[in-house]
Amino acid sequence: MMKERMKVSLPPEVKKYIQSYMKEHHLSFTGDAISRICQEHEEAQKKESDSIEKTVKNFTQHIEDLLQKERLYMKKESLYMERNIERSTRDSLKEVEDYSIAKRGELFASLLEGYEK
Known part of the structure; x- marks a missing residue:
C-alpha cells in the first residue's frame, strides 16, 4: 500500500483519542x-448496511408469506361462498320446481273436475 505524507491539524481530544488507540493497539x-x-469505521458501516439489508430482506419475506397465507385464506373462503350460493340456488330452484309441479297438479285436478261435471 502506497503511503502519502500529510500535515494534519487535530483538536486536542482527537489527538488524545488517537494516542490512546495507539497504546491500546x-x-x-x-x-x-x-x-x-x-x-474499522468503514467495516462497521458495511456491517450496518448489511444488517439493514438483511432486516429489509427478512421483513419483505415475512410480508410475502403473510400475503400468501391471506391469498390462500381468501381462495378457500370464496370457494366456500361459491358452494353455499350453489346449494342455496339449487334449493331455491327445487322449491320453485316443486311449487310449479304442485300448481300444475292443482290446475290439472281442477280441469279434471270441470271435465267430469
Missing part, C-alpha cells in the same frame, strides 16, 4: 492508527 505511527481507525 501497540502502534508506533499516528498514520497507522488513523488508517486503522478509518478501516
Whole structure:
C-alpha cells in the first residue's frame, strides 16, 4: 500500500483519542492508527448496511408469506361462498320446481273436475 505524507491539524481530544488507540493497539505511527481507525469505521458501516439489508430482506419475506397465507385464506373462503350460493340456488330452484309441479297438479285436478261435471 502506497503511503502519502500529510500535515494534519487535530483538536486536542482527537489527538488524545488517537494516542490512546495507539497504546491500546501497540502502534508506533499516528498514520497507522488513523488508517486503522478509518478501516474499522468503514467495516462497521458495511456491517450496518448489511444488517439493514438483511432486516429489509427478512421483513419483505415475512410480508410475502403473510400475503400468501391471506391469498390462500381468501381462495378457500370464496370457494366456500361459491358452494353455499350453489346449494342455496339449487334449493331455491327445487322449491320453485316443486311449487310449479304442485300448481300444475292443482290446475290439472281442477280441469279434471270441470271435465267430469
